Amino acid sequence: xxxxxxxxxxxxxxxxxxxxxxxxxxxxxxxxxxxxxxxxxxxxxxxxxxxxxxxxxxxxxxxxxxxxxxxxxxxxxxxxxxxxxxxxxxxxxxxxxxxxxxxxxxxxxxxxxxxxxxxxxxxxxxxxxxxxxxxxxxxxxxxxxxxxxxxxxxxxxxxxxxxxxxxxxxxxxxxxxxxxxxxxxxxxxxxxxxxxxxxxxxxxxxxxxxxxxxxxxxxxxxxxxxxxxxxxxxxxxxxxxxxxxxxxxxxxxxxxxxxxxxxxxxxxxxxxxxxxxxxxxxxxxxxxxxxxxxxxxxxxxxxxxxxxxxxxxxxxxxxxxxxxxxxxxxxxxxxxxxxxxxxxxxxxxxxxxxxxxxxxxxxxxxxxxxx
Amino acid sequence: xxxxxxxxxxxxxxxxxxxxxxxxxxxxxxxxxxxxxxxxxxxxxxxxxxxxxxxxxxxxxxxxxxxxxxxxxxxxxxxxxxxxxxxxxxxxxxxxxxxxxxxxxxxxxxxxxxxxxxxxxxxxxxxxxxxxxxxxxxxxxxxxxxxxxxxxxxxxxxxxxxxxxxxxxxxxxxxxxxxxxxxxxxxxxxxxxxxxxxxxxxxxxxxxxxxxxxxxxxxxxxxxxxxxxxxxxxxxxxxxxxxxxxxxxxxxxxxxxxxxxxxxxxxxxxxxxxxxxxxxxxxxxxxxxxxxxxxxxxxxxxxxxxxxxxxxxxxxxxxxxxxxxxxxxxxxxxxxxxxxxxxxxxxxxxxxxxxxxxxxxxxxxxxxxxxxxxxxxxxxxxxxxxxxxxxxxxxxxxxxxxxxxxxxxxxxxxxxxxxxxxxxxxxxxxxxxxxxxxxxxxxxxxxxxxxxxxxxxxxxxxxxxxxxxxx
Ligand SMILES: Cc1cc2nc3c(=O)[nH]c(=O)nc-3n(C[C@H](O)[C@H](O)[C@H](O)COP(=O)(O)OP(=O)(O)OC[C@H]3O[C@@H](n4cnc5c(N)ncnc54)[C@H](O)[C@@H]3O)c2cc1C
Ligand SMILES: Cc1cc2nc3c(=O)[nH]c(=O)nc-3n(C[C@H](O)[C@H](O)[C@H](O)COP(=O)(O)OP(=O)(O)OC[C@H]3O[C@@H](n4cnc5c(N)ncnc54)[C@H](O)[C@@H]3O)c2cc1C
Numbered sequence: 001x002x003x004x005x006x007x008x009x010x011x012x013x014x015x016x017x018x019x020x021x022x023x024x025x026x027x028x029x030x031x032x033x034x035x036x037x038x039x040x041x042x043x044x045x046x047x048x049x050x051x052x053x054x055x056x057x058x059x060x061x062x063x064x065x066x067x068x069x070x071x072x073x074x075x076x077x078x079x080x081x082x083x084x085x086x087x088x089x090x091x092x093x094x095x096x097x098x099x100x101x102x103x104x105x106x107x108x109x110x111x112x113x114x115x116x117x118x119x120x121x122x123x124x125x126x127x128x129x130x131x132x133x134x135x136x137x138x139x140x141x142x143x144x145x146x147x148x149x150x151x152x153x154x155x156x157x158x159x160x161x162x163x164x165x166x167x168x169x170x171x172x173x174x175x176x177x178x179x180x181x182x183x184x185x186x187x188x189x190x191x192x193x194x195x196x197x198x199x200x201x202x203x204x205x206x207x208x209x210x211x212x213x214x215x216x217x218x219x220x221x222x223x224x225x226x227x228x229x230x231x232x233x234x235x236x237x238x239x240x241x242x243x244x245x246x247x248x249x250x251x252x253x254x255x256x257x258x259x260x261x262x263x264x265x266x267x268x269x270x271x272x273x274x275x276x277x278x279x280x281x282x283x284x285x286x287x288x289x290x291x292x293x294x295x296x297x298x299x300x301x302x303x304x305x306x307x308x309x310x311x312x313x314x315x316x317x318x319x320x321x322x323x324x325x326x327x328x329x330x331x332x333x334x335x336x337x338x339x340x341x342x343x344x345x346x347x348x349x350x351x352x353x354x355x356x357x358x359x360x361x362x363x364x365x366x367x368x369x370x371x
Numbered sequence: 372x373x374x375x376x377x378x379x380x381x382x383x384x385x386x387x388x389x390x391x392x393x394x395x396x397x398x399x400x401x402x403x404x405x406x407x408x409x410x411x412x413x414x415x416x417x418x419x420x421x422x423x424x425x426x427x428x429x430x431x432x433x434x435x436x437x438x439x440x441x442x443x444x445x446x447x448x449x450x451x452x453x454x455x456x457x458x459x460x461x462x463x464x465x466x467x468x469x470x471x472x473x474x475x476x477x478x479x480x481x482x483x484x485x486x487x488x489x490x491x492x493x494x495x496x497x498x499x500x501x502x503x504x505x506x507x508x509x510x511x512x513x514x515x516x517x518x519x520x521x522x523x524x525x526x527x528x529x530x531x532x533x534x535x536x537x538x539x540x541x542x543x544x545x546x547x548x549x550x551x552x553x554x555x556x557x558x559x560x561x562x563x564x565x566x567x568x569x570x571x572x573x574x575x576x577x578x579x580x581x582x583x584x585x586x587x588x589x590x591x592x593x594x595x596x597x598x599x600x601x602x603x604x605x606x607x608x609x610x611x612x613x614x615x616x617x618x619x620x621x622x623x624x625x626x627x628x629x630x631x632x633x634x635x636x637x638x639x640x641x642x643x644x645x646x647x648x649x650x651x652x653x654x655x656x657x658x659x660x661x662x663x664x665x666x667x668x669x670x671x672x673x674x675x676x677x678x679x680x681x682x683x684x685x686x687x688x689x690x691x692x693x694x695x696x697x698x699x700x701x702x703x704x705x706x707x708x709x710x711x712x713x714x715x716x717x718x719x720x721x722x723x724x725x726x727x728x729x730x731x732x733x734x735x736x737x738x739x740x741x742x743x744x745x746x747x748x749x750x751x752x753x754x755x756x757x758x759x760x761x762x763x764x765x766x767x768x769x770x771x772x773x774x775x776x777x778x779x780x781x782x783x784x785x786x787x788x789x790x791x792x793x794x795x796x797x798x799x800x801x802x803x804x805x806x807x808x809x810x811x812x813x814x815x816x817x818x819x820x821x822x823x824x825x826x827x828x829x830x831x832x833x834x835x836x837x838x839x840x841x842x
Contacts, residue, residue, distance in 0.1 A: 035769055042775050148775030152766060167768075227783050227819065270642065273815065275458065275466060275828060279473075282826040295822040299785055301814050 003029040003164075005349070006183055006192035008171050008206050011041035012147075012335060014198035017342030019075075020167075022161035024350050029192070030163060033170035034269065037151035039200050040334065043303040044147045045223055045257045046211060047236060048246070049338045050113055051139035052102075053349040054281035054359035056312055057333075060109060060340050063356075066140050067339035077153035080146025082250070086236040087117070087125060089136045089288065095240040099137045111138050128232045128291045137240070144236055144247050147335060154338070157356055176321050183278045192209050192335045194349060196325045201266050201304040203328030207363070211320030214329070215309055215366050216244070217323035220264040220271035220302035221279055226295040228252035233289070244284050246292075254295060256285055259332070262302040307331045315361040318346060325349065326363050376402045377699055378692070379465050379478035381436060381456050381637065383512070384412020384679045385436070386484030386673025388443040389688030394762075395446045397701045401630040402449040402476060404456050404467055406818075411440050412673075413486050413506075414681045415584020422516035428540040429513070431531065432576075432681070439685070452669060456815035458482070459641055460658055463668060466828075468820065473828040480668045480695045483638070484688065487631035487674035490653070490734060491792050492526060493741045496600025498750050501607075505628035509534045518543045522624035523609050525549035525598060525818040528732045531628045539587045546622045547590045549611055551629065553735050554594045560731040566723030592618065596737060600625055610786040629734035633675045636787060639813040641666060650729050651678055652739070653791060654810055660715060661694035663688055670695065683721035690759070742797050748796070751790040763800055770811050783819060786811040 007351040010032030018028045032038070039322075048068050053061045065168045071079050074288040088121055090096045099116050106114055117125070118135045126139070155165060166185075173184045174195065183190045199206040204216035229252050236247040260277035264270075278300055286292045308314065310333040318324030325348065327341050380387045383405035394401045403410075412416050415436030418426065427434050444450075451469065458466040459701050463478050482710065489504045496502065505524055511517040512534075523546050524535050531548075540543055560567070567574055584591060592613050601619060603609040608621040632653035644657040644665035655677045662670040671692040673684035690711055697707040741748065744757030754777050767773040770780070770793050779793060780786025786793070790811050798805040 035772055036766065037772065037775065042772075140436075148772070152776060155766060226822070272461070274814075279825050280830040282822045283829070286822055286826055293821075293823045296826060297816060297820045297822060298783060299781075299814050300816065 002190045003027050003032050003190060005029070005194040005196060006031065006181065006190055007196045007198055008224070009198035009200055009203070010155070010165060010167065011035035011039060011198060011200050012037075012151045012154060012328075012338040013041075014196070015151055015158055016338050017196055017198060017327065018163040019154050019158035019161060019343050020342040020346040021349070022158055022163045024346050026346075026349070027159075028163045028195075029190065030158070030165045031169050031171055032165065032167050034153050035167045036165060037148045040303045040305045041151040041200075041311070043150040043301060043350050044335050045245070045247070045255055046080070046144040046147045046268050047086075047245070047257070048081065048143050048333065049086055049139075049144055049236070049333065050142055050336070051088060051137065051238070053333075054312060055105070055109065057337075058106075058109070058264070059339055059356055060344070062102055062111075062113065064176075064337050064340040068143075068145070068336070071140065071150075071153075071339055075153040075157040077156050079153045080142045080144075081147070081149035081150070083141060084143040084235050084247070085125075085138055085140050086142035087122070087136045087138045088238040088240050089122065089126075089129065089244070090240050091133050091242070093134065094291060098134055098240055099135070103137070113141065125235055126233060126237065128289050130290060133288065139233070142236060144249070145335075150335070150338065171206065171209075179323060181323065194323045194325070196327065196345060198327050200328060201264070201306045203326070207326060210318050210324045212318050212326070212363050214314060216329055216365055217307045217361045218264050218266050218304055219307055220262040221305055222262045222273055222300065222302040224256050224278060224281070224297050224300040226254040226256070227298050229254060229295055232291050237288075239288065242284055242288070242357050243281065244288050246285055254292070256281055258284060264304055265363060266300075266304050269304070270342070271304060273300055273302055305330070305332055309366060312360055313337070313341075314363045316363065319364050374476050375511075376400045376476065376478040377478060377644060378402075378482065379404065379463075380482045380697055381405075381459070381465070381654045382412065382483065382484035382486060382673065383407070383410035383443065383450070383452070384484055384486050384673055384684065384689040385439060386675075386684035387412070388439055388488075389685040390482045390484065390672060390692040391448045392442060392446055393689045393692035394696060395448050397696045399451060399696065399699060400449075400610035402451065402452045402478065404454040404465065406453065406455040408452050410443055410450070410452065411436060415440055416510065416513040422514070425685050429537050436681075455818050457818050457820055459637060459669075461641070461666060466817070468824060471821070471824050473824055477516060480670075480698060482560065482662070482670045482672055482688070482691045482695065483675065484581045484671070484673040484684065485634045485675045487639050487678060488634045488787070489628055490630050490632045491788055492627040492629050493746055493748055494598045494600065494738060495743060495746050496602060496606065496743070499600055499602050500605040501602070501623050502600055502625045502627065505531055505534045505626040507630070508626045509537070512537065516786070519624040520544050521546050521622055522626055523547045523620055523622040524626045524628070525548060525551065525595070525609060525611075525625065526738075527552040527734055528629040528630040529728065531633065531769055532577070532584060534626070534628070535589070536580045536583045539583060539589070545587075545589045547592060547609075547620045548584060549592045549595045549598065549609060549620070550734055551595050551598065551738055552593070552732055559733070560727050563723070563730050564616045566720075566725070567727035569720045570724040573737060585663040596740065626687070629738055630732060631674065631678055632791060633677060635675075635790070635810070636813060638664070638671055638675060639810065640815055640817055641669065643669070643671075644808065647804070648677065650726060653678075654736065654794070660690070660718070661711070662691035663694060672805060679718075679721050683718060686717045686721070690714045690718070739792070739824070740799050741792070749779040749782065749786075749790050751784050751788070752778040754779040754789075759793070759796060760800070768797065768801065768807060770797060773797065774811060780811055785813065
């Protein structure tokens, strides 16, 4: 079968890339070994966060944030996006100092989306915060979406635009024959002009098949969610110097993250939880928000996520093969970038360039010679 | 310091208690954890301290349990009651809640016997106040001596008749028994008659129950179909068809039951291999004759291993414990073989008998796979057949994908109630075998766990660290 482009991986990035390609008139096939949204893109914390982004990511993240505000209309499907603002809490003057210097740094680059708030304003926005918290920093456009819904929304929009998705089909080998790619899966063989690697936690394996070698690691960030609680927190909550992260959804459930990682077994699509670390997250949450003492945990889980040594993704063309592109390695914050990366890849494919500086995201930014 | 046991057993029902007794006979260090205040499990619940003046009305199969419970209480076994296990690690780690504290123990081998649960009965109105399962009615009876007058019992399966009979023996009135066992049961079951005849005592017991109900003059509607609960904000009656005619019977309490299925919370959360049993129409862990699962040091016994009943659970418990003793080096292969042989024989005859019962009392498709869009499937998140079908049409073809899209199975029960219905619905819509559709991925905690409790679970002091890059 012939396609203009073949995308490996049906996460949010593969699905969004397919959507943008189709809108540019490029016929794409997405191959997904499990089902669309099965991994990180469907089970993440749904945080749509511009606050605290690495400076290299800010331009992409800002653009993504603008798109999130109207994404439901664009895709004509519910992504679950809610603009709620995100506040990172400061518990002492050292934290406040970090906030000021970060804001100054952003200002020099012409950004003003992070705004410092004092203790009184913090308490107004988050009445249940512990009294010893002294202030914080807020980004107003931030919020959350429902991960599986958002990924499905891209998939549905892509399908309406003519993209074909094959689920339960795993790419086994790749060969470049002339300008074309021959792709063998466990079920069929395809020919495609362009190949795009959106394989998430497995992307280093795909990259090797494409001739590129990358120091990707994978891990299993963990989450827990409570049963419904009376509403007590509008904004999404984080902290400057602690592993605190939670959000209360409209139905009252509270999702608690915080970066704690369990154990990943990607060969078997499995993760194992580290309960001691989850206990620590529970401890942190109730210290910052005493009201959470009463919260009741309903479920804890982890997802398989790809990490780069510098916690920045790989976005851009392959270096060792023609007509090859990569978008992976999002290091626990790729969901928010969903609405922009696929468009950038599409621009690269159709025009050979993009207005974003992708230098920090080059696949060959780390010396790596040994396979 | 964490204690290390030779064997940890989850569940103090007939399966777990028998396994513990067998292991104790070999001098192994055994710990048994059970979430209830007293041992006995579902069937012998509170048998040694019944609230009833005369517990024998519950039947000899109930009172006979006292002997097992007493033996269990006297043996050299570490027993933890009120111990709710919420996580089992592949490394033999067991985390459980007791007195709102998380405790941890480690065992070389594990036998889990968490019992059965009632099969969901998703019909119109089954979520209304006044409707509950017949099993819940029995729990109230066994543990608090509480009953409801003038109820309707509806559905199928031996347990249903047992509970009706227990009610009647206590002089409680029953408005009607609406029996959904399809006509032609004998024909269906005939090929398994050999199995039935191997347990004549059970057959006679069953027939006696039916006779008791008949004699009490309770109206029994046989071969009923198309059940729906009547009422807007609470149940006021039950409507159904019989012989092409529509009937309705009034009642404030409707007790539904269509058999029991293995309780999969633990076996699924452990990631064990399971298969769909066409005979019992339910998911079942895949095990060898000794109950050994796909996870090397974990065995499953009792109804959680496939519905066989309390007596079979006793044999299964002993078998699993024997194999564990062999694995721990407490007996050689020849002894294992000779000590197992009678239990294996007994298990085979129970299995043969079950084939007969399962064929006779097969819960009808109509009552398992709801077709009306308005029927509720997930009671926690109030998801109806129609909403699930919409999710399915949007691409969610797998139970987990459907869960993520619709929230079906995400509520406090974590899909423990709707799991089988969802697997069967998805299979039906795709004309696929249920085995290909799969089941929810279950996770810990296997019970609701408070943040307060979890936050105390740590031997090391939290060292405050700068936040890592994460969203
Ligand atoms: C628990 C958790 C919480 C998170 N919280 C947030 C958050 O709050 N905010 C945020 O912005 N980000 C968050 N993230 C990160 C975010 O989820 C990811 O960065 C993002 O989803 C990555 O998307 P992806 O499309 O690159 O990868 P994935 O969603 O992993 O998709 C890759 C797909 O490729 C498929 N695949 C791999 N190899 C092959 C092959 N050979 N053939 C066919 N298919 C293949 C896989 O099956 C997979 O489905 C979180 C992640 C996790 C795990
Ligand atoms: C509602 C109901 C009523 C029944 N009534 C009868 C009856 O009257 N007569 C009859 O013959 N059969 C009855 N059965 C079937 C009967 O349960 C079994 O045949 C028999 O009890 C099976 O024994 P078992 O050891 O497998 O499980 P059970 O006897 O059910 O024992 C399982 C034990 O495990 C414990 N447990 C489960 N999960 C955990 C956990 N996470 N942590 C700690 N402990 C846990 C439970 O509290 C329970 O004590 C009933 C089944 C159900 C579901």
